[in-house]
Amino acid sequence: MTNAPSTTAAWEDLVSAALLGTERRTPPVPLRAGQSPAAALLDAAAVSTVRRRAALRPALAGERPAAAPADPRPPLPPAARRRLSLLLADRGGTGGGSRRGTAPDLTELLPQWLTAAEEYGYRAPGALLPALLDTARARTDLRPAALALAGPRAVWLARLNDDWKFALRGTAGPAAVPGEGGTARTGASPRAAESGRDPEGVRRLWEEGLFAERVTLLTALRRRDPAAGLDLLDSTWATERAEDRLMFLDSLREGLSTADEPFLEEALSDRSRNVRATAAELLSALPGSALAARMAERARACIGLDRTPAPVITVEAPQECDAGMQRDGVVLKPPSGRGQGAWWLSQLTEAAPLDSWRDMFDGRPPAEIIALPVADNWRTELHDAWCRAAVRQRDAGWARALLGAPATPAQATEVAPAGSSRDLAKLLTVLPEDERAAWVAEFIAAHGLSDAFRMLGVCAVPWAEPLGRSVVDALDIARDAGSYPWSFSGVMGLAERCLDPAAADRLDMLTAVTDEPEGASPGAGGYWSEAFQRLVGTLRLRATMHAELTGSATPATEADEPARPTS
16 A cells, blocks of 8 residues: 655645635645635645544545435424524523513423424424424423424434434324334335334334333324234233333323223233232223222222211221232332321222212212211311322213312312322313313412412413403402512413413503502512513414414425434
């Protein structure tokens, strides 16, 4: 092998040509067809710089990556594209100051923008994919919507940049099933993609995929074809690790039905206690299951109705927790501070079908059963268990009765801490959306906002008008009463994201600085004015964003070339 010219000599020749100019000295490099001497000189200088810094001769160029897959979805309208660019550029937030001012918080608007764009079926501009993936990397809550907008090119880019490898795990949507536009690693055929089914691709991904990919696949398959998802899980169940069996079993919540009962009954004998507990929970969510019937029989042995002289519910806690109860998911050891009898009773009652109580209580509807007195201070324990049962079994009638009238005094409508069994927010999720919003609106009108934050979080967006009006009226009352505005910052933030943008003009009157009532915190009036100005500004910006997204889809103004890999 002959030695190439020394790096130093080559570099000096390039420097001389650059100093004299390419018109006076021809660069000591070959010219490609159509390339100017100046461009050839700069290319050679760049290569030589890398070579000198590395102290190595450059190796042969590697194979170019395959072209990115096509994304047939329509491009964003130009105005919406510019809006996305602005939202991604501001993803770092508005700063660390405690006073937010009147400007909308763009970081809170990005999730709404992504959700709306997904509804219209747009694809992300290729030039914005790196920023979109960087944002999704930093904010896990944005990943499903961001990856849906990014489409198949996100997976392509993730294989070229480890920073974005989360995109390889995909999302739990239909696109995760091979043959339905899902992961490319399965090698699904075009014909299978057209038919929406690729059994070989599904099987290959299930047997060879990463754990997260398998969970995603199972969840997506259960959403499309619950029976096929169950068959897939059953095919490898005996060979799975206990921790993996637990996560796979939890995926059966999607599309849960009585067809899953035989499999879940077998899982009650699993080696893992957590797997057994999850199987029992899923079975108890099926009121017609054999487990639910067994639990109902045990619960009725502990709970009765004394009809003389007036109807009273009587309770006698179980004296033991036998092997059959433990197999059906009853946990033997109670938490600290609870008696074991009460602990076992609550689990039996929670797992018993709610419809089974009607016969025991002489055909009474749920509201009348709940109104019955309970002997020996068992009322709270019994009602808490029924609350959990209503949420688990998604029984709107019982949830409605347990919630009661929203305007009832606080002692009748008890607001429990987050995560407890008497959780109004969880009960509200069982009601239809319109009824849920109306109940929360009446609750706020009667009790104010102090206990309503979590309830507002489970209401459909945008808030229905009665609910939106109640929230704004309550905020206005709090301002007039001289309350600390910071105490309502969480509700105000929710209002910015959830109020109907059409309410902006009606709220203009609240933006003025008002006289502070006696005893109000200093400067509260100014803070309230800023908060309402920010609310109005955010609502108008949301309306503008939706208008930009509804623009007619025109041919792409960007080049529809494959996205370039980013290192």
